[in-house]
Amino acid sequence: MSSYGFNSSDLTPELVAIRDEIRGYAQGYGLDFFDTIFEMVDHEQINAFAAFGGFPVRYPHWRFGMDYDQLSKGYEYGLQKIYEMVINTNPSYAYLMKANDFVDQKTVMAHVYGHVDFFKNNYWFSKTNRKMLDTMANHAVKIRDYMDRYGQEVVEDFIDRCLTLEPLIDPFLPFVERKRSNEPDHRESVTQPPEVAEEVGKLKITRQYMDAYINPAEFVEEQKQRQKDQNQKARKNPPEPQKDVLLFLLENSPLEDWQREVLSIVRDEAYYFAPQGQTKIMNEGWASYWHSKIMTQKALKASEIIDFADHHAGTLVMQPGRINPYKIGIELYRDIEDRWDRGKFGKEYDECDDMMVKHRWNKELGLGRKKIFEVRKVCNDVTFIDEYLTEEFVERFKLYTYQFNRRTNQYEIADRDFKKVKEKLLFQLTNRGQPLIYVTDGNHHNKGELLLWHKHQGLDLDVKYARETMRALAEIWKRPVNVETEVDGQKKLLSYQNGEFTERFL
Amino acid sequence: MSNNIKRDHARFRQIVKGKIKQDLKKYVTHGEMIGRKGKDRVTIPLPQIDIPHFRFGEKEQGGVGQGEGKPGDAVGQGQGEEQPGEGQAGNQGGEHTIEVDLTLQELAEILGEQLELPKIEPRGHKTLKSKTDKYTGIANQGPNSLRHFKRTFRETLKRQISSGTYDADKPMIIPIKKDMRYRSWKSDVRHENSAVIIYMMDVSGSMGDEQKEIVRTEAFWIDTWLRSQYKGIETRYIIHDATAREVDEQTFFKTRESGGTLISSAYKLCEKIIDTDYSPSEWNIYPFHFSDGDNWSGEDTRVCMDLLQKSLLAKTNVFCYGQVESRYGSGQFYKDLKEQFGGDHESVILSKIENKEGILQSIKDFLGKGR
Numbered sequence: 001m002s003s004y005g006f007n008s009s010d011l012t013p014e015l016v017a018i019r020d021e022i023r024g025y026a027q028g029y030g031l032d033f034f035d036t037i038f039e040m041v042d043h044e045q046i047n048a049f050a051a052f053g054g055f056p057v058r059y060p061h062w063r064f065g066m067d068y069d070q071l072s073k074g075y076e077y078g079l080q081k082i083y084e085m086v087i088n089t090n091p092s093y094a095y096l097m098k099a100n101d102f103v104d105q106k107t108v109m110a111h112v113y114g115h116v117d118f119f120k121n122n123y124w125f126s127k128t129n130r131k132m133l134d135t136m137a138n139h140a141v142k143i144r145d146y147m148d149r150y151g152q153e154v155v156e157d158f159i160d161r162c163l164t165l166e167p168l169i170d171p172f173l174p175f176v177e178r179k180r181s182n183e184p185d186h187r188e189s190v191t192q193p194p195e196v197a198e199e200v201g202k203l204k205i206t207r208q209y210m211d212a213y214i215n216p217a218e219f220v221e222e223q224k225q226r227q228k229d230q231n232q233k234a235r236k237n238p239p240e241p242q243k244d245v246l247l248f249l250l251e252n253s254p255l256e257d258w259q260r261e262v263l264s265i266v267r268d269e270a271y272y273f274a275p276q277g278q279t280k281i282m283n284e285g286w287a288s289y290w291h292s293k294i295m296t297q298k299a300l301k302a303s304e305i306i307d308f309a310d311h312h313a314g315t316l317v318m319q320p321g322r323i324n325p326y327k328i329g330i331e332l333y334r335d336i337e338d339r340w341d342r343g344k345f346g347k348e349y350d351e352c353d354d355m356m357v358k359h360r361w362n363k364e365l366g367l368g369r370k371k372i373f374e375v376r377k378v379c380n381d382v383t384f385i386d387e388y389l390t391e392e393f394v395e396r397f398k399l400y401t402y403q404f405n406r407r408t409n410q411y412e413i414a415d416r417d418f419k420k421v422k423e424k425l426l427f428q429l430t431n432r433g434q435p436l437i438y439v440t441d442g443n444h445h446n447k448g449e450l451l452l453w454h455k456h457q458g459l460d461l462d463v464k465y466a467r468e469t470m471r472a473l474a475e476i477w478k479r480p481v482n483v484e485t486e487v488d489g490q491k492k493l494l495s496y497q498n499g500e501f502t503e504r505f506l
Numbered sequence: 507m508s509n510n511i512k513r514d515h516a517r518f519r520q521i522v523k524g525k526i527k528q529d530l531k532k533y534v535t536h537g538e539m540i541g542r543k544g545k546d547r548v549t550i551p552l553p554q555i556d557i558p559h560f561r562f563g564e565k566e567q568g569g570v571g572q573g574e575g576k577p578g579d580a581v582g583q584g585q586g587e588e589q590p591g592e593g594q595a596g597n598q599g600g601e602h603t604i605e606v607d608l609t610l611q612e613l614a615e616i617l618g619e620q621l622e623l624p625k626i627e628p629r630g631h632k633t634l635k636s637k638t639d640k641y642t643g644i645a646n647q648g649p650n651s652l653r654h655f656k657r658t659f660r661e662t663l664k665r666q667i668s669s670g671t672y673d674a675d676k677p678m679i680i681p682i683k684k685d686m687r688y689r690s691w692k693s694d695v696r697h698e699n700s701a702v703i704i705y706m707m708d709v710s711g712s713m714g715d716e717q718k719e720i721v722r723t724e725a726f727w728i729d730t731w732l733r734s735q736y737k738g739i740e741t742r743y744i745i746h747d748a749t750a751r752e753v754d755e756q757t758f759f760k761t762r763e764s765g766g767t768l769i770s771s772a773y774k775l776c777e778k779i780i781d782t783d784y785s786p787s788e789w790n791i792y793p794f795h796f797s798d799g800d801n802w803s804g805e806d807t808r809v810c811m812d813l814l815q816k817s818l819l820a821k822t823n824v825f826c827y828g829q830v831e832s833r834y835g836s837g838q839f840y841k842d843l844k845e846q847f848g849g850d851h852e853s854v855i856l857s858k859i860e861n862k863e864g865i866l867q868s869i870k871d872f873l874g875k876g877r
Contacts, residue, residue: 048511057510062521065514066555163557323572402581403568410580414568425570433567435560459562468558 011038015096018106025298026113030373031290033116034130035091038109042098046082047071049095053273054087055136059143059265060152061159083315084108088119088276090130103304104311110294114287117376122282124275124380127174132272139265146258158259162266164472167434168245169267171274241438241453246270248439253477263476277432278380285329286376288316292330323399331397336375336388337368381429389425391418427457435461440484450477454485461485463494463503470496521555615734639691648688657687701736701790702783703729704776707758708797710747710767712834720830721796722759724865728794731873736790742779746772748802752779766802769795769839770809777818786821793818793825794872798832799839807839811846814854824853826872831860 011019019038026033041049051068052058075081083104086094094112096105119125129135147155202215202223242248246267250260276283295308316327339345343363352358375384394416401424403414415421427433436455444451450473454461466483473496474481480497484506491506571581644657662681666672707713707721733739743758744750750771753761776793784791801807819825829840840856847854857871858864 051511051514060510060514060517062514062518063555063557064511065516065518068511068515069518070554160557164559167559318572323570397572398574399570399572400575400577401568402571408580411568413571413575413577413579413581415577421570424568428569433562435562437560454560459567462561462563465558465561469560472558 011040011096014102015040015105018102019109022106022109022294022299023113025294026110026117026290029290029293030369031113031117032121033092033113034089034120036086036112036116037091037093038112039093039095040098041095043075043081044072046085046095046097047075050082050085054085054093055133057137057140059140059159060147061156063163083311084111086112086115087132088125088128088130089132090120092116092119093133101307103300103307106299106304107291107295107308107311110291110299111287113294114290115283117290118279118283118286121377122275122279122380123378124171124278128272128275129268135268135272139269142261142265146262150258155258155262158262159266161472161475162246162263164469165246165249165476166266166270167432168243168437169247169270169274170243171271171278173244173247174271237442238439241440243436243438245437245439245452248442249476252442255476259476275380278382281325281329281332281381281429282376282379282384283329284326285331285333288326288330289333289372318397328397332384332388332393333372333375335390335393337372339368340371341366341368343367382426385422385425385429389422394418394421435459437483444482447479449480449482452481452483454483456486460487463487466494467496467501470494470501471499518555638694640694641689641691643690643692645688645690646684646686648690652689654687654689658685661685661687699736699790700738700740700788701732701792702740702742703732704742704744704779704791704793705758706744706746706750706772706776706793706795708747708767708769708772708795708800709745709761710765710800712798712800712832713830714832717798717830717832718759720859720862720865721828723862724796724828724859724868725794727865727869728872731869732792744772744775744779746775750775767797767800768806769797769801770806770813773810773813773818777813777821780818780821791822793822794828795826796828796830797839798834799829799837799841800834801839801842807842811842815846819853822853824855824872824875826855826857828857828859828868828872831858 015038023036047068049056050071051064058064071082083097083100084094086092092112092115094108094116096108100108119128143155143159202211202220205211205214237252238248246263249255250263250267255263292312295312300308316324316330318324318327341364342361343349343365344358344361349358349361352361375388379387395418398416399421400416401414401420402411404410405412436457438453438455439450440453441449441451443449452473461483466485470481470483480495482496483494485492485494487503493504493506495502495504573581575581641652644654658681659679662679662685663672665682665685666679705725707718729739729741741755743753743755745753745758745761746768748766748768748771750768752775772795780786780791801810814825827840827843829837831837837858840858843854843856847856855872855875857868859868
């Protein structure tokens with residue numbers, strides 16, 4: 001362990017016994033996890049690990065210090081306490097707080113086994129780097145080395161820029177077959193009929209004397225132009241709008257080697273953490289489901305029930321006005337389990353419009369457990385909500401959408417309609433609630449300017465933030481940067497050039 | 507391991523303090539110093555550096571919540587802070603404040619720690635008496651509600667063993683009336699130091715809402731700190747433009763007058779209040795005066811200096827003058843005071859407050875001397 005620098009102590013014999021017991025229960029329920037190593041830490045250590053995203057070693061950067069500041073102040077003032085943390089690696093590492101009592105340790109262990117099962121089996125985690133501990137440590141060494149060579153401030157400033165662009169990745173990219181973005185696609189060019197190139201823009205004629213009528217000069221000209229445009233487009237970089245802006249910058253911007261390496265490190269780490277953002281509800285829900293199941297059915301002693309119930313309720317509490325991903329997650333799994341146990345799904349159920357019949361519906365299928373294991377394998381938060389959030393569920397948990405009312409200057413409940421709630425939830429979960437930004441052209445105006453496109457879906461960009469982000473982009477791209485967006489329903493082009501920011505309507 | 511995080515933490519603190527990386531300083535966001543006062547609930551600011559991203563306009567977004575209510579009802583505070591799927595950052599960028607339920611005593615401790623404020627050494631006689639009852643004694647008689655079970659048990663056990671009626675195999679204890687013991691109290695009389703804060707504020711036309719907000723915030727923290735140091739503190743409020751009058755707290759912060767400024771009017775009233783109600787031999791007296799530094803005339807300024815020099819300073823622990831930066835104020839009074847008393851005078855403390863961020867430093871100026 002010391003090679004990773006955890007600097008923690010071993011489990012006591014009592015905790016080893018508890019771990020073996022809990023692991024046995026977890027396996028008994030069919031959970032399938034990587035080997036999991038528990039580290040004993042105190043609150044200062046856990047705050048440090050948490051600030052580092054769970055890892056013992058990260059490259060030097062002030063934002064980790066900022067998170068640490070927040071976490072340790074939160075702890076000091078008694079606002080928050082980190083109960084559990086686990087890293088997605090193989091073997092997995094999880095932290096146990098020294099100060100916790102046994103019932104907490106049991107709960108945390110059960111919860112952790114839930115998470116590790118999820119890491120190992122959920123499809124969206126399947127491409128993550130399970131040796132990330134080593135990778136993170138290597139990143140740290142590299143960046144420290146650059147700092148020695150080029151100066152801390154220089155390197156740190158560059159990291160700051162990269163972090164500004166960190167969200168501009170494409171979490172689905174690891175699942176698509178990669179084709180090199182700047183190489184022409186051969187498969188397509190083969191299918192193009194060869195004669196087109198010979199007689200540009202002319203329609204086929206069988207009688208020569210009809211040529212002037214069928215292909216008048218201006219028509220031919222028009223066709224030629226169109227062909228030219230198409231060729232232009234084929235040579236355009238990127239050929240299609242590309243969501244992985246970081247990759248585009250890596251491949252196309254004039255960076256020094258060390259800068260390219262730093263950008264690549266930031267991108268790698270962003271991809272590593274992406275699935276955790278995509279599955280927050282599912283992952284926390286799954287872990288909570290299992291700690292609750294294991295504790296209440298197997299591991300709890302009578303004397304521990306009150307403490308367990310207290311802490312369990314604490315993690316699942318829904319404060320008025322907020323929604324808690326742990327709670328939504330666990331309840332959705334329970335709902336799915338119940339529905340599949342009772343056969344409340346499929347055409348016949350959906351088409352039944354007698355609420356009483358639906359309520360009492362029970363075909364005693366007993367498929368629930370199998371179903372939730374399947375769900376945890378294939379879904380991410382978006383598909384989870386899309387597929388399994390039901391009208392009854394929204395009603396039972398009193399979910400609503402809210403909006404900011406400019407007139408009264410406060411947030412107000414907007415709607416309790418099932419469709420609206422679901423739509424809003426899905427919107428927030430898609431791309432983690434952030435704007436969809438694509439690179440559309442690396443040679444805009446034919447002057448090497450960068451053109452990004454904000455795929456507008458009803459919400460405008462915050463222009464102040466966009467300006468700062470574009471400033472960072474321009475420093476990497478070293479040429480003017482443009483963003484196509486919409487403001488108040490009108491298409492607009494934001495430009496950043498030589499330190500000046502301009503907007504104009506398109 | 508922990509060295510790594512300490513290193514990053516130190517770096518972050520330096521950036522926040524503006525010592526390094528000046529260009530990042532503009533992203534540093536401070537929460538409100540006090541969100542709501544009352545019910546002892548206070549907002550503690552945690553500085554954050556907001557890394558810019560492409561994101562949606564702050565209030566456009568809305569979201570999904572949970573709970574009772576019908577469309578159009580306001581949703582509670584803290585709305586939207588914990589939306590799913592948005593990662594660690596939260597979408598309310600720029601408004602990262604954490605709300606804490608703290609008692610004012612705890613708050614004062616934190617403030618003292620943060621600013622490294624020394625404990626105040628009170629002066630004067632301890633004349634104020636306070637009486638507290640403490641249940642520290644034991645009596646043979648008393649009401650049943652104050653029965654001391656353990657002591658009673660012990661007395662019974664003692665009696666039974668010595669009289670040989672105790673049977674170790676059948677350990678039964680039966681108290682009789684003279685075994686009974688009761689808690690009793692002692693009255694504790696303490697002599698306390700007492701203190702009074704006299705706030706004076708310039709409310710002439712040039713003091714805007716922003717300036718008053720600064721004074722309000724600063725007064726709150728000074729109050730909090732001094733309250734932690736003295737029991738039974740009193741506060742008095744004076745506002746002045748060309749004339750001065752005493753007001754209640756509410757009015758003190760709300761009033762906006764217009765017209766000229768005669769600072770001496772406030773100092774005269776301050777002296778009068780001290781003379782009638784607070785004998786300097788018995789009270790620790792803290793006058794605080796906030797203004798934007800404009801005075802009507804050099805003549806009046808001379809009157810002020812005179813008042814300070816000849817009488818006020820002798821009666822008070824320290825005299826604090828805070829100058830709030832304002833677009834209209836000349837800031838002359840600060841210079842005059844500085845000329846008269848020097849920058850490092852025993853009991854005249856001067857401080858300039860440029861903006862909200864300057865408040866903490868200014869409090870440190872005022873209270874950092876421990877007097």
